[in-house]
Amino acid sequence: MTVRALIPFKPVNPKSRLSGVMNREEREAFARAMLDDVVAAIRGAGCTPLILSTVPFRYPGAETLVNAGGLNESLNEILPGLPGATLIIMSDLPLAIPETITRMLTTGANISVVPGRGGGTNAIFLKNPARFRADYYGGSFLKHLTVAEEFGATVEVIDSFRLSTDVDEVEDLVEVLIHGRGKSREYLASLGFALVAENGRVKVERAGMRG
């Protein structure tokens, strides 16, 4: 049986912190490109995507569910009904590659987890999802460690720059342009985003716009 990968996704007006450099239509296309990269990575590692969308949404070849309530409520309703090992992975991880997902799936522990910058949980693999309780937002990484400890699960923290890099801010686009290999990077380039060196650092600029 393949591992199911639950991917929360917000198709409408996503990534508001990028509003200064992309209009709404562009942010929606960019969020979709990032989702494509995540789906490609999890499929490359042998997982089956299950997209949990905030609104009705169709994705070619993937099952989708509408997450009408909050993320935690929806996940905690879905998880107990899932038949086997499950990955929960965010949709804004455009540097995801199959190798890193495989590192997660091959853990010897009950749970493997990749923290995001700032204390979030970017990806978590649960061999027994029924016992888990999702608690996203506000330092979810440490909270999820506590949840795991409470039910006696062993946890491996996977040390990955690629999966720790969630894209929210303009400065995060630098990472996509440097390290991206997929559709997100391609889409940014098509919009005119490029790297520029400034005062010994690298920044991103959009042609005709300051990034």
Place this chain on the structure above:
Amino acid sequence: MTVRALIPFKPVNPKSRLSGVMNREEREAFARAMLDDVVAAIRGAGCTPLILSTVPFRYPGAETLVNAGGLNESLNEILPGLPGATLIIMSDLPLAIPETITRMLTTGANISVVPGRGGGTNAIFLKNPARFRADYYGGSFLKHLTVAEEFGATVEVIDSFRLSTDVDEVEDLVEVLIHGRGKSREYLASLGFALVAENGRVKVERAGMRG
């Protein structure tokens, strides 16, 4: 023969972008604590430290050199004279642990490298340092890939959140408090730094001061 680890270090008035939350003496002590964590990590992986300091500096049990000119000039003067495989690792990587260093040292390629956020080079392992040319600042990760390509070296990019996390900004302190296991975390705690949840995110605050 053990691998030598070159560690550039600035003991005097370092980490100016932390000036809003630490005075100069504290920033110097914090930089030193981060250096201690890096030295412990490389020693744990079997490397011997060689500290390249901007001013005369003594470090217990480690050889030190004074880097009178710029970083690139000094490294490019030193590298050809080194007898064997060499690691160059920055001193502001308080999440470094021996396991990640070992991942670098056991590469099958001629060079392994860990990018920092924003396109820097946080650590680079050179089996043949004599042929390398350091080119730090301004997107050094991509420049170092080009240098390697020019002399036909194979390169493995090591995917590590821990080594990609260099600490420059106040928000980077969050990572030290969440993931740190060494002296840097301890020092921040001793100064009264702690994690606080705010609007679904985690920030750092210093007792009696806004972080």
